Amino acid sequence: MPVVKYPRVVDPLWHEWDEKAQKCGLRHTIYAVNGDQYTGEWLDNLKHGKGTQIWKRTGAIYSGDWKFGKRDGYGSYSIPDPVTKEYKKVYTGWWKNDKKCGYGTLFxxxxxxxxxxxxxxxxxxxxxxxxxxxxxxxxxxxxxxxxxxxxxxxxxxxxxxxxxxxxxxxxxxxxxxxxxxxxxxxxxxxxxxxxxxxxxxxxxxxxxxxxxxxxxxxxxxxxxxxxxxxxxxxxxxx
Structure with missing residues (x-):
């Protein structure tokens, strides 16, 4: 019985580029299963550097600094107005370990x-x-x-x-x-x-x-x- 040789499956180039983007600090957009979206820099598959997170359920947006997957540094957090849908700033200032820390303004x-x-x-x-x-x-x-x-x-x-x-x-x-x-x-x-x-x-x-x-x-x-x-x-x- 002749042996059938299947061609070796090679990962597409985009997959290799995606891994490099997440690990090497390149800006990249990732969509979570629940619809949340992040566009920004990465390090070892964690949000790290400058980036913007959008939460689908609430529509809230955080734009600023990240460190190993958490808000850390300077950034602003905004939510959409339930009537006008325009974004209203909630907090602008410093963060540490995903919590407000340092000097900031809360509305x-x-x-x-x-x-x-x-x-x-x-x-x-x-x-x-x-x-x-x-x-x-x-x-x-x-x-x-x-x-x-x-x-x-x-x-x-x-x-x-x-x-x-x-x-x-x-x-x-x-x-x-x-x-x-x-x-x-x-x-x-x-x-x-x-x-x-x-x-x-x-x-x-x-x-x-x-x-x-x-x-x-x-x-x-x-x-x-x-x-x-x-x-x-x-x-x-x-």
Whole structure:
């Protein structure tokens, strides 16, 4: 029976080029089984260098730096508007190990905005948050919430300066009631002032000052009080 010799199957040239493109840093487009698309540089079959990823399910786009398959370096993340379909920027800044890390700006769907430092995807370090109601917090952050020293300016220009913990006023601080022309200086615990002093502050320029000014506390006869204290001290020495 004659032996049938089949021709040796040779991989097409495109297959060899595809492997080189993924391993040697050349720009190449790859489509995942779920429809996701990546166009950019590669290293050892991993996204590495400059590239753009498009997620089919959400339509989101990331364009920027990659390192061994993860977002790492500087890049921007955007999503399409559900109505207009136009892309809206969500985050622009630095990444590390696929999470926000370093300095960056995040735009929230509600219209709020945070600009500052990040760590492991959370607001950490120094940053500035603009809230929907018009208030602005600028200061230290820890694990995604105000923590440390910071200042909160309300939409009516009243402001708090002092300590924060877990997103609440905590520790020594000062609250300026500029609309009333008063200042509260004291100690806060979990957003509640526990003790302190209230004084008039800019009362003459305040738009809605309190009806009665806070009276000054003065000694009726300071010389007599001093003399009495001196006498008590002298007695204690005898």
């Amino acid at each position: 929230y769907p509600s219209g709020e905005c945070y600009e500052g430092e990040w760590s492991s995807g959370l607001r950490s370090g120094w940053g500035r948050m603009c809230y929907r109601d018009g208030s602005v917090y600028e200061g230290q952050w820890l694990a995604g919430q105000p923590g440390g020293q910071g200042m909160l300016c309300l939409s009516n220009d009243n402001r708090y300066e002092g300590g924060w913990k877990d997103g609440k006023k905590h520790g020594p601080g000062r609250f300026f009631y500029l609309d009333k022309g008063q200042l509260l200086e004291g100690i806060w615990v979990a957003d509640i002032p526990k003790c302190g002093i209230m004084i008039d502050f800019g009362r003459d320029e305040a738009p809605a000052p309190t009806q009665y000014p806070i009276p000054k506390i003065e000694l009726a006869d300071p010389d007599a009080v001093l003399a009495e204290a001196q006498a008590m001290f002298d007695d204690s020495q005898n």
